[in-house]
Amino acid sequence: MRISLKYGFLGLGMGGTSIAHACASVRMKDHHPYKAILVNTNEIDLRKLPNMANMTKKMLRGYEKGVARDIDKGQEAFLEHKEDIAKLIESEFFDRELVFVCCGLGGGTGTGAVIEAARMLHQNGFAGRFGLILTLPRLNEGRTVLNNALQRLQIIQKAMKGLGSIIVVDNEKLYREYLQTHPDKAIGDFMRHCNHTVARLLHEINIVTASFNPLGTYHFDSSELLKMFQRSGCITFGKCEIPETAVNPNMPDSYMLPIRQSIGILSDGYDPEKATAAAISMTASPKEAKRIFTMTMLDEVTKLVNTPGMEEAPIAIYADDYASHLAVYTLFAGLPLPKRVVELTEAVVTGQRDDAEDEAALALAGYAAKKQEEKADLDTLLDEPMEKKKPKKNDDPFAFLN
Ligand SMILES: Nc1nc2c(ncn2[C@@H]2O[C@H](COP(=O)(O)OP(=O)(O)OP(=O)(O)O)[C@@H](O)[C@H]2O)c(=O)[nH]1
């Protein structure tokens, strides 16, 4: 097995470092192919993640107790240590081809730091070679968390054209699915499952393009995978495995139904018509590949990506010596933020309305609601003085914040 791209993961805050740690824990035969830099304010949370040779921890000293969901403080903590972090990026990520900033949206540390971290990568050799992995909070996580997440999403949404792809991890979606299959497990198990799912998926997509023998005329290679990740907008992945014996190339339902259902593992609620690029990679055993990958079958699969706004949609087929299943990996890129964001916004608005129905809350509403609005208003946000000393660069995706 080989990998296409050498990933680096810059984890911020507890959720972000947990995801980055899971991703860099992926093992191949005799080594760990990926690297991580783990940044947090909370010392205990950082210490809990097992030390590994391919990962470096950066404790934001002065904020050891965490920043208790205060995104301004989270940003301040990151900026206070920005020279050190920039040096770490240089020394640890010098050989990385693509870096993902990982952040659990909603807390103080990761959410506060995420924009400055993206800006840092952009200005330190990774312009056009970084993406974001962002978790969306669950609907019941409370208004502070939802507000924090939405505030940052507003800025990210504005800067989206200048950023690489955004992998949204929809905790609500993944939680509901996990609850169905594991009703007796604890929340910690769910988080681990979640992070492991992200890690495995990113790794599998990275090896499928590099490890198998291409069968068709088209080979989706490393440079094309990189191009896909460099595309601005959200990117969503799918993977399905169908026993080869169950696939009848002349009966599209036998494979198209499971393929369609598998799109959007980490987050769904996208309009696939809005994707500007897609890629489909399929593997099967050398013997069955001949029977399965007929022109009829490929035509059917092509329909999936044959939408008006699609700029490119390579379909690649491979033979995998060890396969007993047809495996289909899908990737849709250039998408707007998923529908869950609308739901999160509505949850905040509904929360405000509930307060107003309570008499005591009504009395306080003038103050509370105003503060709430101020925080959520993008113009007010953009007026906030950001870092003064930072070098002015025209191509900074967050230049509008200056
Ligand atoms: N998928 C996933 N989401 C997580 C995980 N840990 C936290 N989250 C999500 O991330 C959000 C932010 O939480 P944290 O990452 O703990 O926050 P933080 O950045 O450490 O910020 P503070 O603790 O406030 O300084 C939470 O509200 C969860 O929705 C994780 O391991 N996996």
Ligand SMILES: [Mg+2]
């Ligand atoms: Mg924390």
